[in-house]
Amino acid sequence: MLSAVYKSKKKADTYLYVEKRDDFSKVPEPLMATFGQPSFVMLINLEKREKLGVADLEKVKQELTDKGFYLQLPPKQENLLDEFRKQNGVSQ
Numbered sequence: 001m002l003s004a005v006y007k008s009k010k011k012a013d014t015y016l017y018v019e020k021r022d023d024f025s026k027v028p029e030p031l032m033a034t035f036g037q038p039s040f041v042m043l044i045n046l047e048k049r050e051k052l053g054v055a056d057l058e059k060v061k062q063e064l065t066d067k068g069f070y071l072q073l074p075p076k077q078e079n080l081l082d083e084f085r086k087q088n089g090v091s092q
Contacts, residue, residue, distance in 0.1 A: 001045065001046045001047050001061060001064065002019075002020075002043060002044070002045055002046070003017045003018065003019065003043070003044055003046055003060070003064060003070075004017070004018050004019075004020065004021040004022070004023075004040065004042075004043050005017050005040075005041045005042050005043070005044060006018070006038035006039060006040055006041060007038070007039050007041050008035045008036050008038070008039075009036045009037055009039055010034070010035065010036030011034070011035065011036070011074075012074060013073075013074035013075075014035065014071070014072065014073055014074060015041070015055075015071075015072040016035055016038060016069060016070070016071055016072070017060055017063075017064060017069060017070040017071075017072065018064075018068070018069050019064055019068055019069075021040070021043060022040075024038070024069075025068075026067065026068030026069055027068075027069045031071065035071075046060065046061055046064075054072070054075055055070070055072045060072075
């Protein structure tokens with residue numbers, strides 16, 4: 001299973017996986033407008049992978065099969081101040 005990977009120029013650490021290079025026909029227009037102009041990163045064979053960075057490999061494959069694309073969003077960032085407060089028993 002080959003997939004083309006693109007990064008967003010508008011949204012940091014946001015990637016779009018599609019089935020064929022430069023074919024965004026299955027990606028909804030509102031998503032493409034938010035994603036911005038895609039910048040090609042690489043073409044990968046998902047069948048030969050055991051891991052896939054921060055994305056769940058099986059979920060990527062499933063969404064490519066079901067929807068024709070997969071959107072990888074950046075991991076949720078922790079609020080370091082809240083974590084510090086919790087560790088030190090300080091109420092907000």
